[in-house]
Amino acid sequence: MSTSLDLALRQQQAVYWRNHVLRTHDIAAVTPAAIHDAAARLQRFAPYIAQVFPQTQAANGLIESPLQDIAAMQKALQQVTGRLLIKRDSDLPISGSIKARGGIYEVLKHAETLALQSGKLSLNDDYSVLAQNHWREFFNGYRIAVGSTGNLGLSIGIMSAQLGFEVTVHMSADARQWKKDLLRQHSVIVVEYDDDYEAAVASGRSLAAQDPLCHFVDDEQSTDLFFGYAVAAERLQQQLQDLNVRVDAEHPLYVYLPCGVGGGPGGVAYGLKHLYGEHVKPVFVEPTAAPCMLLSIATEQHEAISVADIGLDGKTAADGLAVGRASGLVSRLMSDRLHALSTVADDDLYRYEALLWQQEQCFIEPSAAAGFAAYQMQMAQTDTPATATHIVWATGGSMVPEAERVDYLAYGMSLLKQD
Numbered sequence: 429m430s431t432s433l434d435l436a437l438r439q440q441q442a443v444y445w446r447n448h449v450l451r452t453h454d455i456a457a458v459t460p461a462a463i464h465d466a467a468a469r470l471q472r473f474a475p476y477i478a479q480v481f482p483q484t485q486a487a488n489g490l491i492e493s494p495l496q497d498i499a500a501m502q503k504a505l506q507q508v509t510g511r512l513l514i515k516r517d518s519d520l521p522i523s524g525s526i527k528a529r530g531g532i533y534e535v536l537k538h539a540e541t542l543a544l545q546s547g548k549l550s551l552n553d554d555y556s557v558l559a560q561n562h563w564r565e566f567f568n569g570y571r572i573a574v575g576s577t578g579n580l581g582l583s584i585g586i587m588s589a590q591l592g593f594e595v596t597v598h599m600s601a602d603a604r605q606w607k608k609d610l611l612r613q614h615s616v617i618v619v620e621y622d623d624d625y626e627a628a629v630a631s632g633r634s635l636a637a638q639d640p641l642c643h644f645v646d647d648e649q650s651t652d653l654f655f656g657y658a659v660a661a662e663r664l665q666q667q668l669q670d671l672n673v674r675v676d677a678e679h680p681l682y683v684y685l686p687c688g689v690g691g692g693p694g695g696v697a698y699g700l701k702h703l704y705g706e707h708v709k710p711v712f713v714e715p716t717a718a719p720c721m722l723l724s725i726a727t728e729q730h731e732a733i734s735v736a737d738i739g740l741d742g743k744t745a746a747d748g749l750a751v752g753r754a755s756g757l758v759s760r761l762m763s764d765r766l767h768a769l770s771t772v773a774d775d776d777l778y779r780y781e782a783l784l785w786q787q788e789q790c791f792i793e794p795s796a797a798a799g800f801a802a803y804q805m806q807m808a809q810t811d812t813p814a815t816a817t818h819i820v821w822a823t824g825g826s827m828v829p830e831a832e833r834v835d836y837l838a839y840g841m842s843l844l845k846q847d
């Protein structure tokens with residue numbers, strides 16, 4: 429890592445770093461075929477999902493979000509070239525964040541494995557039978573656990589409880605009270621820690637290891653989570669076609685993804701790279717207080733380095749992004765696949781969140797607005813073609829209670845007024 433980048437990260441400046449790591453680290457278990465397998469599994473579960481979560485019926489039981497133009501926002505950001513779209517994972521059904529992709533997928537895969545092993549389910553069955561009481565009792569003999577800053581816990585907790593599993597969420601100190609309350613309403617066991625995300629995960633992982641009937645969803649290492657996220661890519665391809673967006677050498681696609689431990693943005697980026705190759709340019713964005721993926725990739729040290737090693741405390745208001753150490757699996761896979769990595773100050777998250785609300789009447793949580801900062805930095809690069817399409821991946825928001833929304837927006841508006 430250059431000394432100037434090192435210094436900028438230590439001083440918590442907002443940075444844009446063009447990735448020049450070319451070393452590839454492919455991982456045998458991660459293949460395009462594994463993503464097709466995940467997509468097929470989600471199709472098998474679609475009749476079940478449509479039955480137990482009626483809000484997914486219009487999409488025939490698929491958990492998917494809209495892709496839409498935000499021309500007013502683009503204008504407010506004073507950008508005149510290219511086309512700006514938002515991917516509204518903030519509105520994903522069931523848990524209202526990008527975690528509804530990977531988290532729910534891993535729980536479903538585990539449930540399917542147990543059900544198939546029991547001999548009472550076969551691949552060609554209509555999976556809506558899994559909503560029946562005898563299946564809920566069957567799953568109740570098994571446990572699921574996860575460590576989380578909040579949103580992953582919501583996904584895993586709600587989905588596991590719905591199937592009948594006994595589920596425990598190990599939550600770091602920064603997790604919001606309303607997320608703990610909501611989980612307890614779903615009969616999820618919430619264990620609270622006075623420590624950060626890495627510690628909550630480590631404790632949850634070691635407790636689960638002592639229990640043969642417990643499956644631990646490992647955000648730092650799981651390939652299943654990764655595949656669940658990666659399925660987004662082929663669905664996005666269809667949505668882009670529906671909006672008449674071409675992706676080719678003349679019309680590259682820039683995708684701005686907020687990054688925590690890495691699985692969500694990494695899965696999406698991996699899937700898109702497989703479909704579009706060099707014509708897609710994924711750009712990750714992290715809080716200035718917790719640039720763990722940028723550090724991992726720029727130093728090529730992967731999980732061997734954490735933000736504490738450069739004097740940062742990892743404390744940020746950005747839910748889901750307060751992560752000090754990146755997933756080594758993801759940092760390796762992303763090393764030669766990312767176009768750039770960037771960082772954003774917390775206050776800017778509130779500014780973009782409020783501006784989006786003002787311009788488009790679209791509510792997202794502050795961390796989910798990080799992509800706008802990356803977009804602005806990318807647009808400032810002289811080699812960004814005027815014919816490009818840009819997607820800001822809005823990773824969460826619809827579950828945020830009204831009282832918190834009002835506070836977030838009021839703070840964001842006050843910052844905009846001062847500018």
Ligand SMILES: *Cc1c(COP(=O)(O)O)cnc(C)c1O
Nearest residue numbers: 579688689690691692748823824
């Ligand atoms: C979890 C999360 C992310 C990032 O996902 P990772 O897999 O942790 O990198 C981004 N935005 C929100 C709102 C999240 O909850």
